[in-house]
Amino acid sequence: WRGSAAHARGAVRSAHARAPPICAADAGPSAAAPARRGGAARAGGDGPSSWLRAPSDMDDSRRRESELEAWLTSHGVYLAATSSWGAAPHPLGIASQTKDQDLQPSGRGLLATRGVRQGDALFRVPEKVCITRRNAVAVLGADIATPALGEHETLALLLMRERALGAASFWAPYLNVLPSTAAEVGASFIWSDAELALLQGSAALNEAREFAARLRTSYSELAAPGGPIDTMAARALAPADAMSFEQFEWAMAVLFSRAINMREMDALVLAPYADLLNHSPGSNAIFEAEKPWASDGYEIVCYADRMYGQMEQVYLSYGKRSNQELLLLYGFVIDRNPFDEVVLRVSLDPDATPRYAEKSAFLRRGGRSDALSFPLRVDRFPDELIQFTRFACMGPEEGALETADYTRPLSVANEEAARTAVVDACRAALAAYPRSLDEDRRLLADKGARALLGGRGYAALRLCMNEKAILERAIRAVNALAW
């Protein structure tokens, strides 16, 4: 099969099928947690209808932000612009509408309102105002928020109930600045089939579908007879309509796009104010959970990674995430993302691989299957990929599988075949997209077509364009390899 185009089967597939890590949390009761509220879940005043309203103008948005700031201040968060006894002036302010480095709208963000030095504590948010499993246990009861329940699910139940309480919720001022629907977050796991079709060719499509299916399964388990949602309804902790799948989807979209995994607390934390920081892959700002003296709860503290000038936006890195992950969980992609990748899946073809049975057995002995995945990055492709295709292309003349040195060419013929196999795999991956990169570029240059795409279409297009660029770059890199 050497020299043929079918040496390796290429298919982009995500290396990130996992959901974000969910950690076990201390489920003990919290003295600082809001008091458990029994009785009717629906309270008067500012009810859910006003909650579901998206901010219609800057004044409304600003009002919500001021209410959040006042609420945080009343719970000990120092947000004053002037110094006080033992407290430096708060260096940040909320910007209602920001744009990211690609000039795409990125919602609210936090800006430096004065110069910030590297290492400065930017804010401290006490655990008592955060949505955590500890607070869920205090509000819902330990028999609903059991340790066996996933942490995202537990926090989602608390979010759904608190949202139904409207203005009577302890967290009302915080809930009021959250996205009002899952659609507003725009994470690809809530996209329609028509929108997902825009991702054709990318592994992001299946990833989003599988994630959505996992969410449905998770909801079915929560809503099963005798499950937590049933119990909450029986105890009038929340009305049935507050616990619908749509509300669950909203809560999960909020959690996946905003909650932080605090290692020191061993807990997933939805921290008001801290979750206003937007993502930049280059940021090194860090969150730490610290225990102030004489307090049984933690504080989430954010430290500046560098100096910031006045009016500069302060970013956080949500992790080394590919665009596929960013779109799946957060609803956006970034161009020039240094952590973007395409996972190339390459497998031995039983019909075309020389010494197939021997090679397959060799891989099995090493605990591997016939198919291996290799992440192609923006600036590099793994040496292991060409090593694998050298192995895949070995004929009888290249000797024993066990003693070959795959880190260097085995023979001229083998090397040519190995490189061709990598290029073919990349070309096969490129062919899975309905358009070429050049056609995408022409589409983008057409203002009318660009406008028709809408926000999600545009994000999908950019995701696919970035992936195609990675594949094309990998082809060029293989062709340019030295002998």
Ligand SMILES: C[S@@+](CC[C@H](N)C(=O)[O-])C[C@H]1O[C@@H](n2cnc3c(N)ncnc32)[C@H](O)[C@@H]1O
């Ligand atoms: C943790 S929140 C950050 C605060 C958020 N902008 C808001 O308005 O509340 C994460 C969400 O912010 C937006 N976001 C964060 N970083 C972004 C970026 N670099 N580009 C575009 N949107 C971004 C996305 O909508 C994401 O789901």
